[in-house]
Amino acid sequence: MAAMGMSKNRLEAFSDGVIAIIVTIMVLELKIPHESSWLALAPLIPKLLGYLLSFVIVAIMWVNHHHVMHPVESVDNRLLWANNVMLFWMSLIPFATGYMSEHYLSPEPVAVYGIDMTLCGLSFTCFRLAAGKRYPRSKTSQPLTFKDISSSILYLASIPLAFVSTYVSFAIFAGVALRYLLPKPEKQENPGA
Amino acid sequence: MAAMGMSKNRLEAFSDGVIAIIVTIMVLELKIPHESSWLALAPLIPKLLGYLLSFVIVAIMWVNHHHVMHPVESVDNRLLWANNVMLFWMSLIPFATGYMSEHYLSPEPVAVYGIDMTLCGLSFTCFRLAAGKRYPRSKTSQPLTFKDISSSILYLASIPLAFVSTYVSFAIFAGVALRYLLPKPEKQENPGA
Amino acid sequence: MAAMGMSKNRLEAFSDGVIAIIVTIMVLELKIPHESSWLALAPLIPKLLGYLLSFVIVAIMWVNHHHVMHPVESVDNRLLWANNVMLFWMSLIPFATGYMSEHYLSPEPVAVYGIDMTLCGLSFTCFRLAAGKRYPRSKTSQPLTFKDISSSILYLASIPLAFVSTYVSFAIFAGVALRYLLPKPEKQENPGA
């Protein structure tokens, strides 16, 4: 039952499907208020911000998923299950987002979000390693990047720091996302890329 | 982590997935009545009309998304994130639809719908601009169209007008949708198209 | 904004996405019982049967959607919107199924299901007509089939008949589905097919 011959297209299509649903069910946490006033919308603001944060993080992971898969031609068992493990942790993002958004001043829910982010980051790194092992000479799927490792460490730090102040953890979540969004601050890493 | 080389197919597949889910989760707002009579269905009529409106708007955006992507061959970072921003605002349509449908006589929920429509319209125009910048000579992806700009202005007007009468805003939402549905009233814009 | 050039692939992918979600959200109506006994599962039996019925109907529509699209190469505005109208009525199947399953002895919910089935059937016929107009010489997309027309008429009859007995309507729903499932009772219609 080895996964040799699994074409990359179907793995991408399945991952795209799961990621698209993850993104969209997060929106279901925005419960419709029973009253029709601007004031009734105020409690939704932290939920909307939490949704925005997770939307951006999932979108970045989707973009990077593509970059890792780009040089891959066929998928072996290791890469397939590294992908599935990553999707598992990503599928918990809606839960973690909803929990954090509802209790954004309490350390435990923010730590839960940090735990899930750490596991998403680590499993993404494993996924990249699995792709790098399969296609070692490919430039885009370098087995380890400084950005990914430091992001995982920052996410890990966000867990205890939530008990200092949840805003420190929020700053980490937002900062890591911005680092991937902003155009190439790590130019020196990829000369000629 | 530049998005060069992102094939257009995967961006389309991901967008299709998100849009398909957006369309379908709007239906979940049609809660099943506890009583089995025609009368019990009456409160669902505004919800059904709201769903119909948003279904048509999302379907139009999906069709136009295709037209903008048609000449595109590969996707750069700008186009990729313009697409993601548009999907973000589109993903709020189920919330805005549900809120408006539940309080269709109150100005605030209708204004919320107008705000989301404005942001969908503007982000769609940015998306078109990003595609036009990448493929400037392509005919179908003209950077700016009169229809898109005027639609955004109409949507913007619907926000304050909801406080005059919500029916004025409904007329704008329906009118803008019809303008895209009816076969070519803007023939003079695209001679020879 | 004419839809010329819309490739059939993207219309199929979008329709597949919507249909896959329709099928799967029907399952959400099977609420988990709070008690753990066989007796607690008894009220779920009509819901499970309703789900089975709608699953089969949606699956048949999906298969026939494929057959209609098979000879199609590119999509024009008429075919595109005929498809969207059909998806709209299909997207109400989860609601109609849930309502009917909860009140399977009451005529109104069963009539609602019959109404949605009639609209699904008619919009499917329009969809087939639109494909037939575009590819008139194609054999598989014959503009009108006896099976489709008679199914729509049977569905239409199920609406008033629900007020005689809901079981008559159930027999119609099941019978129409079986007609499509059983291997070719209409052999004489397609000689040499």
Place this chain on the structure above:
Amino acid sequence: MAAMGMSKNRLEAFSDGVIAIIVTIMVLELKIPHESSWLALAPLIPKLLGYLLSFVIVAIMWVNHHHVMHPVESVDNRLLWANNVMLFWMSLIPFATGYMSEHYLSPEPVAVYGIDMTLCGLSFTCFRLAAGKRYPRSKTSQPLTFKDISSSILYLASIPLAFVSTYVSFAIFAGVALRYLLPKPEKQENPGA
């Protein structure tokens, strides 16, 4: 209305969509706790474990679905409906998972899970048989495998055994999944594979 000519791509895309949604809606069972403490998360642990189990099982079925489809070039009616029957039983996994996770010490919910697993296993075997009948000389789609048959028998045994101890059934569910996950304990079956 025979399914000849149904391309394998569309069957795969539809199945991928349904499976992706099945995986993701299971997460919706993880309800967000109203309190923000580690203690409030404790009741979620069995639900998380149940989700993990079903995630792995669905992922294995998805991988094996691919292997069965690999040599298939076009789809006939038998294979198409064998696939749909399998998707039907798979679509009940979120319900069975939620029910079992909420009452993991009660035999009935665990037996319900075992029943659905048995039906998933049997329908997968039928699906494999249908593919094997269509492409009899293909190596990867051997009509019957010892692993699949014994898995179905084990699943069947888990139903009555749930009334002895639910942990015996859990051991069966986990054991069958591990058998598919671990790299090739059945090497002797596929010499030269």
